[in-house]
Amino acid sequence: MDEGTRNGLRFELLGPLRALRDGAEVPLGPPKQRAVLAVLLLQEGRSISYDGLVEAVWGGAPPLHVRNLVQKYVSGLRRALGDAAELSWTGSGYRLTGADIDDLRERRRLVDEALAARRAGELWRAGELIERAEVLWRGDFAEGLQAPYLATERVRWAEKRLTVLEARLAGAIELGQSFEYVHELVRLVAAHPLRERLVELLMLALYRTGRSSDALSAYEAARQRLAEALGADPGPPLRSLHTRMLRQDRDLLPPPPLAVS
Structure with a gap:
């Protein structure tokens, strides 16, 4: 209890x-x-x-x-x-x-279990646990409360939430579910246009659904955004993925469908 x-x-x-x-x-x-x-x-x-x-x-x-x-x-x-x-x-x-923040504690437990499942190679279970953790969110952290400390915590928890979402999406792509999550990734990239990990996942999802030209366009759009906003180039992981796509690296192909017994 x-x-x-x-x-x-x-x-x-x-x-x-x-x-x-x-x-x-x-x-x-x-x-x-x-x-x-x-x-x-x-x-x-x-x-x-x-x-x-x-x-x-x-x-x-x-x-x-x-x-x-x-x-x-x-x-x-x-x-x-x-x-x-x-x-x-x-x-x-x-x-x-005598008080606890119950939804935070439940989220921590679910995310910890999801990470353990992912380390064990149980990607389906990891995804289910992360989705259960995501359901706990009803809005922004401490939404509507104006206080400097809470503003800092709001940013910190938004980052934690995004990191967990990225893990869920990466797992889904590994499981061959790229098509189901393309629209969600497009929405997330629009909301966080400078977040390179989301661009990587979007590119990979597009590539694995046969939309290689759209994947390359997503890279170019991200490159331009980073240059204009930060005066920076994409980081090594994003550049490497782009190069592998140009070379049509076979390791980027979707995994084979799961065997049905």
Whole structure:
């Protein structure tokens, strides 16, 4: 049984912050109070100093009466959480105990299992586990909460999400599912035009579905984007893939279909 179930509250941050009790959302107060809760949850039971909390939520220019605001939000959170979690002053900082970010923990478990499955050559299972992890996302990390610390975490988690998606797509291509994922890769490259790993995967998916000219065009488009935006050439992996396609490297051909018993 998970911590959120034991304490009657389930906390989620893979999207807008929410706390659920028996499936119903618990009111958590105004946006800054919710930001305070998100920062405290992300400490995972560790104490955060008053100054650290202010810096995390308001940055270097807090409002004039920020101490009163912190006390107000802490009191509001204690009322909202009730006995499901303990928000205490340790003498040197605030600490939230008895609470866990349930969707983050579930995601970590699923991704760890997926990586283990991939290392074991179980590509189908790895893909299924990653898809289950992806379903946990309801939007951007801590979506809608304005706080410097959360903005940094939002970028970090967006990167982690993309890296896992790339692993899922790479596995699907290895399994001969290139056709099914071309459209998703086109969408992802449009959303992240300077991300070379996505371009590699798109090129390979196109090549393996008989669209070699489109694959080469995808490389050229990426090369131009990188030159215009960064003044840089594609990195070695992307250049190598392009060269192999020009040479019609047989290792780039799709794998044989799985035998049906």
